[in-house]
Amino acid sequence: MFPIIEREELAPSVHRIRVEAPLVASGVQPGQFAILIIDEKGERLPFTLSDWDREKGTVDFVFIAIGKSTGQLASMNPGDKLDHFVGPLGRPTHIEKFGNVTCIVSGYGIAAMKPVIKALKEKGNSVTTILQSPDPERIFGREELEEISDRVILATGGDAGFTDPTSLKPLQALVENHKEQPVDRILIMSSFCLMRLCCEITRPAKIPTFVHLAPLMVDGTGMCGACRCVVEGETRFACVDGPEFDGHLVESWDVLMARRCTYADELIGQQSFQCATCSQW
Amino acid sequence: MEEQKKPKKGLNLNRVDMPKQEPAVRRNNFNEVARGYTWDMALEEAGRCIQCKKRPCVEGCPVNIDIPEFIKAIQEEDLSESVRVMERKTSLPGICGRVCPQESQCEELCTLGKKGAPIAIGRLERYVADWKREQGIADMPEMAPSTGKKVAVVGSGPGGLTAASELAKLGHTVVLFEALQVAGGVLVYGIPEFRLPKEIVQGEVDFVKSLGVEVHLDTVIGINMTLDELLNSDYDAIYVGTGAGLPMFLRVPGENLNMIYSANEFLTRANLMKAYLYPDYATPLKMGRRVAVIGGGNVAMDAARCSVRLGAEEVYVVYRRSRAEMPARLEEVENAEEEEIQFHFLTNPTGFLSDGRSNVCAMECIRMELGEPDASGRRRPVPIEGSDFVMDVDTVVVALGNAPNPLVPNTTPDLEISRWGTIVCDEKGKTSKARVWAGGDIVSGGATVISAMGEAKIAAHAIHEYLIT
Numbered sequence: 213m214f215p216i217i218e219r220e221e222l223a224p225s226v227h228r229i230r231v232e233a234p235l236v237a238s239g240v241q242p243g244q245f246a247i248l249i250i251d252e253k254g255e256r257l258p259f260t261l262s263d264w265d266r267e268k269g270t271v272d273f274v275f276i277a278i279g280k281s282t283g284q285l286a287s288m289n290p291g292d293k294l295d296h297f298v299g300p301l302g303r304p305t306h307i308e309k310f311g312n313v314t315c316i317v318s319g320y321g322i323a324a325m326k327p328v329i330k331a332l333k334e335k336g337n338s339v340t341t342i343l344q345s346p347d348p349e350r351i352f353g354r355e356e357l358e359e360i361s362d363r364v365i366l367a368t369g370g371d372a373g374f375t376d377p378t379s380l381k382p383l384q385a386l387v388e389n390h391k392e393q394p395v396d397r398i399l400i401m402s403s404f405c406l407m408r409l410c411c412e413i414t415r416p417a418k419i420p421t422f423v424h425l426a427p428l429m430v431d432g433t434g435m436c437g438a439c440r441c442v443v444e445g446e447t448r449f450a451c452v453d454g455p456e457f458d459g460h461l462v463e464s465w466d467v468l469m470a471r472r473c474t475y476a477d478e479l480i481g482q483q484s485f486q487c488a489t490c491s492q493w
Numbered sequence: 494m495e496e497q498k499k500p501k502k503g504l505n506l507n508r509v510d511m512p513k514q515e516p517a518v519r520r521n522n523f524n525e526v527a528r529g530y531t532w533d534m535a536l537e538e539a540g541r542c543i544q545c546k547k548r549p550c551v552e553g554c555p556v557n558i559d560i561p562e563f564i565k566a567i568q569e570e571d572l573s574e575s576v577r578v579m580e581r582k583t584s585l586p587g588i589c590g591r592v593c594p595q596e597s598q599c600e601e602l603c604t605l606g607k608k609g610a611p612i613a614i615g616r617l618e619r620y621v622a623d624w625k626r627e628q629g630i631a632d633m634p635e636m637a638p639s640t641g642k643k644v645a646v647v648g649s650g651p652g653g654l655t656a657a658s659e660l661a662k663l664g665h666t667v668v669l670f671e672a673l674q675v676a677g678g679v680l681v682y683g684i685p686e687f688r689l690p691k692e693i694v695q696g697e698v699d700f701v702k703s704l705g706v707e708v709h710l711d712t713v714i715g716i717n718m719t720l721d722e723l724l725n726s727d728y729d730a731i732y733v734g735t736g737a738g739l740p741m742f743l744r745v746p747g748e749n750l751n752m753i754y755s756a757n758e759f760l761t762r763a764n765l766m767k768a769y770l771y772p773d774y775a776t777p778l779k780m781g782r783r784v785a786v787i788g789g790g791n792v793a794m795d796a797a798r799c800s801v802r803l804g805a806e807e808v809y810v811v812y813r814r815s816r817a818e819m820p821a822r823l824e825e826v827e828n829a830e831e832e833e834i835q836f837h838f839l840t841n842p843t844g845f846l847s848d849g850r851s852n853v854c855a856m857e858c859i860r861m862e863l864g865e866p867d868a869s870g871r872r873r874p875v876p877i878e879g880s881d882f883v884m885d886v887d888t889v890v891v892a893l894g895n896a897p898n899p900l901v902p903n904t905t906p907d908l909e910i911s912r913w914g915t916i917v918c919d920e921k922g923k924t925s926k927a928r929v930w931a932g933g934d935i936v937s938g939g940a941t942v943i944s945a946m947g948e949a950k951i952a953a954h955a956i957h958e959y960l961i962t
């Protein structure tokens with residue numbers, strides 16, 4: 213059993229949970245995830261780890277309550293226990309000194325990218341973070357991102373006077389400025405749709421762009437193939453070969469998105485689910 | 494229905510039928526299909542055994558259960574003795590009696606099989622095991638005094654469970670590591686409830702725990718710790734039984750379309766995660782109306798029969814050879830036929846078509862004919878040119894079998910691996926790496942429950958030899 217130590221609501225429907233899971237805490241690296249099962253009847257839910265304390269044996273993750281299981285998770289409190297918690301799964305994000313790195317985040321990526329940004333900074337990179345949020349009410353984690361990044365660009369809907377409702381314009385600007393002020397690497401942790409669009413923007417400029425693919429997963433250890441995707445003509449499993457992939461080499465985004473939305477229905481309030489090209493709508 | 498044959502010289506050539514749930518009923522539930530013999534049935538079936546001096550049946554069993562003796566004990570109405578005889582060689586009779594491919598093992602060599610139906614050895618084995626379970630006899634086996642040695646067993650499939658219980662009985666401290674949330678391996682994530690009730694597997698796991706074996710679930714060796722880390726801490730030896738969990742795909746166009754599952758995903762959702770009880774259990778399994786299951790082994794039968802039970806209107810099994818070559822257990826093929834699953838033999842998929850929104854809507858196939866025998870002795874299927882056709886389907890399960898699980902090999906540089914990804918070891922399970930033994934599907938590449946058990950037992954005794962000398 214894995215006790216919940218803290219739960220905090222960061223924004224409407226956005227929660228941070230801290231779990232005691234010493235085995236996971238002792239080995240986790242930026243970009244890795246864990247799979248938890250709430251109770252005997254629960255499903256296997258993957259979450260990217262956003263913070264950890266190796267000494268105390270705790271890990272944090274931030275999740276959006278969008279459906280049945282995440283809703284149940286949101287109703288849990290310190291002292292409650294999770295039946296299962298396994299990880300760290302997936303390959304850590306590739307970190308080295310690249311130079312100027314731009315990180316694009318939305319949704320849970322805002323929190324899940326934090327350890328990556330910290331590690332990038334430790335290696336001496338300069339980090340620009342583009343934070344996308346559907347509206348000002350749902351922005352969270354901005355202060356922390358400002359603390360650890362060299363620069364944060366807000367991309368927010370609503371009429372709060374921010375630059376643009378999506379990350380695409382600020383990214384476009386960076387790419388146009390690329391000759392004068394080179395961008396050496398771009399990392400994106402967001403919805404499939406946004407990652408896909410970003411990759412198309414950076415492709416002509418040949419800026420290395422890495423996406424964090426989160427397709428449906430069951431076991432998370434390479435056993436079921438639910439998470440398969442095509443990268444450079446090869447079928448890869450996001451849970452063991454990823455989740456980080458070179459976005460310019462990812463193929464068949466349509467298929468990937470259709471597979472991802474197999475279980476999407478009206479209950480899911482996540483914006484990214486409602487794109488027009490999605491097979492499920 | 495077995496053919497009626499005239500008994501000759503007091504021989505009864507007809508086996509006692511197994512009572513089963515009616516096909517029309519069982520198509521709608523996940524309860525066990527075969528209900529098991531009654532005492533009278535068991536007595537009658539056991540009575541047919543002529544107690545051959547040469548004991549050919551024993552040769553057919555990979556762990557050489559003393560079949561004539563355990564059957565004799567049934568004849569003599571001494572079930573406790575029957576249990577004792579059986580447990581000299583197997584610790585999982587209730588499981589093997591249900592899932593062994595008896596027709597190609599013990600029963601194949603039964604003398605009666607030459608003239609009529611062989612003794613239903615598996616059914617009798619199951620009967621005795623179930624009797625024991627119902628009695629609730631929890632007799633503790635003899636435990637050797639503690640040796641002070643510690644062994645890690647990686648993977649809790651039938652192999653890992655057997656290795657763990659053998660080693661514990663021999664006096665070693667045993668810790669069993671399992672990546673999933675439940676112990677049992679394929680017995681819990683692959684083989685469905687209607688063929689092997691999970692309660693029985695749980696009983697075996699509880700028994701292993703009662704021997705003092707510590708079970709660490711949610712622990713992935715190769716991620717949470719490597720074999721070297723285990724050996725460098727306080728473990729004296731390791732048994733690796735990680736099985737063949739890597740799904741194989743056809744490698745044809747369109748194979749990643751939505752609603753094309755690997756059998757592992759499909760069966761894991763259905764069995765381990767209990768999607769058949771959705772929404773009471775949280776894991777969903779989206780099922781269409783026309784399902785094609787590709788393959789001809791146990792995995793394919795299980796996937797097809799789960800599909801029927803999960804509400805598919807039509808289920809096709811698409812296999813590239815003919816019925817005679819199907820590696821699936823005969824009884825399950827017959828069960829599947831009774832459940833109105835449609836078999837398309839000598840048919841091979843060559844591609845999948847999209848409905849325009851990335852969901853599969855049809856499967857392109859080609860007809861096959863059988864040519865010369867290949868290395869396995871089975872006749873090789875060859876495509877018939879120009880015989881292509883399209884089959885309308887909205888769900889596909891690829892059940893080609895599995896390849897060895899690469900996690901442990903990938904994180905153990907000095908472990909010798911074959912070009913098929915299996916761990917190389919000698920006849921006692923010793924690998925190329927010091928203090929490491931292996932067995933089951935990770936070594937064979939995919940075989941049977943009983944062979945995994947047999948290999949685990951041999952390796953456990955080899956580990957014991959090593960630890961006490």
Ligand SMILES: Cc1cc2nc3c(=O)[nH]c(=O)nc-3n(C[C@H](O)[C@H](O)[C@H](O)COP(=O)(O)OP(=O)(O)OC[C@H]3O[C@@H](n4cnc5c(N)ncnc54)[C@H](O)[C@@H]3O)c2cc1C
Pocket residue numbers: 245255256257258259260261273274275276277278279280281282283320324425426427428429455475476479480776777
């Ligand atoms: C590698 C990885 C890392 C992830 N990290 C995070 C994270 O840090 N924070 C976070 O909030 N979410 C994360 N997710 C997504 C998260 O797992 C889903 O939001 C969650 O499974 C939704 O479950 P639900 O039952 O509440 O939703 P429901 O709407 O009830 O879900 C129905 C089904 O769809 C699947 N599903 C729904 N949404 C997603 C999704 N976005 N991704 C994958 N499967 C989904 C669920 O497994 C479920 O079986 C991650 C997913 C993956 C694969």
Ligand SMILES: Cc1cc2nc3c(=O)[nH]c(=O)nc-3n(C[C@H](O)[C@H](O)[C@H](O)COP(=O)(O)OP(=O)(O)OC[C@H]3O[C@@H](n4cnc5c(N)ncnc54)[C@H](O)[C@@H]3O)c2cc1C
Pocket residue numbers: 592593594647648649650651652653670671672673676677678679680683684712713714715734735736737738760791792795822898900901932933934935939940941942943945
């Ligand atoms: C659907 C299906 C139906 C079958 N039907 C039959 C049948 O009717 N009769 C028959 O005789 N055989 C059948 N088989 C084959 C039989 O189940 C296997 O041969 C047998 O289970 C192999 O046992 P094992 O102990 O080697 O491995 P497995 O049963 O595969 O168990 C391996 C275990 O190791 C765990 N593991 C893997 N990697 C790690 C790791 N890195 N760290 C920790 N744990 C790990 C896995 O999660 C798993 O629990 C079937 C197989 C399948 C898939």
Ligand code: SF4
Pocket residue numbers: 553554555556557558560583589590593595598599600614615618943
């Ligand atoms: S273990 Fe399997 S092969 Fe051996 S006697 Fe029993 S059913 Fe037959």
Ligand code: SF4
Pocket residue numbers: 541542543544545548549550551560561564602603604605612614
């Ligand atoms: S071969 Fe058949 S008849 Fe002979 S002892 Fe074995 S089970 Fe009995």
Ligand code: FES
Pocket residue numbers: 428429430431432433434435436437438439440449450451452
């Ligand atoms: S989640 Fe099963 S293989 Fe990746």
